[in-house]
Amino acid sequence: MILITGATGQFGSKVVEHLIKKGVNPSEISVLVRDATKATSLKEQGVHIKEGNYTDHSSMVQAFQGLDKLLLVSSNNREAIENRTEHHKNAIKAAKASGVNHIVYTSFVRKPRYEDSAIADFQNSHVETEKYLKESGVSYTILQNGIYTEMILAFLGDKVADTKTILFPAGEGKASWVLREELAEAAAHVLITKDHINKTYTLTNTESVDFTSIAQNISEVLGEKIDYKSPDINEFKTTLEKAGVPEIYIGMFTMWSTALKQQTMDKEDDTLSTFLDRKPTSVSQFIEKVYS
Secondary structure, eight states, X not given: OEEEESTTSHHHHHHHHHHHHTXXXXXXXXEEESOGGGGHHHHHTTOEEEEOOTTOHHHHHHHTXXXXXXXXXXXXXXXXXXXXXXXXXXXXXXXXXXXXXXEEEEEEOOOTXXXXXXXXXXXXXXXXXXXXXXXXXXXXXXXXXXXXXXXXXXXXXXXXXXXXXXXXXXTTOOBOOBOHHHHHHHHHHHHXXXXXXXXXXXXXXXXXXXXXXXXXXXXXXXXXXXXXXXXXXXXXXXXXXXXXXXXXXXXXXHHHXXXXXXXXXXXXXXXXXXXXXXXXXXXXXXXXXXXX
């Protein structure tokens, strides 16, 4: 029996989908959800629905009974980073108490000197979780996933075709962007194949790409020149404030753009290609699909 946490989310739901595609009987899949009414489609497929959440230890202990493997999808809690770390620790403690044999954890790509980056707090949450998992005594696999290619659209906004301009203060920073869909497929692969005990994998693309290249890709698809401008971070904030962008999003955009500028996510690796048995979707292929 395999259980997926966060299975009504965009990542977890795709993992379930790929497990079934790979031949796993839905009756051998369980999911942990906060609200069972949102998992109707999974239930109709024959997947077992377990109700619980990362803050309720007893609910997880009950849900994790009889499991062989647990995919611990990192919490998307939007409050303090410390809350997310505690969520992960609670789940690991519950898994151990329930006798789970193996935990697969979705972490995030990391490079040396990550402590100095704009996303240090975010990274530390994963570092602490990985450490706790390794010391738990439960066998594990850690998937250090790259930044989602889909995030490019959030950073660009929906007016690029109109303004002919990408305004984002990432400088010449590159990232090894990878589709959420393909990371979910890789997670499903790890869950049903052998030789992953106590291993840590970097799951990124084989080429890192900056926003100058992204602008060129969009230009080619639209047949119009798209410029990329990387303003000063304070100028960028002021522009967003004047446009009425909520403060929470301004903070997110500035944090991630600074991290990109610092080259914290340009770690290239071919492990994902091996798991998928093909090359991951490139940024140019993604851009062509979105803008054509």
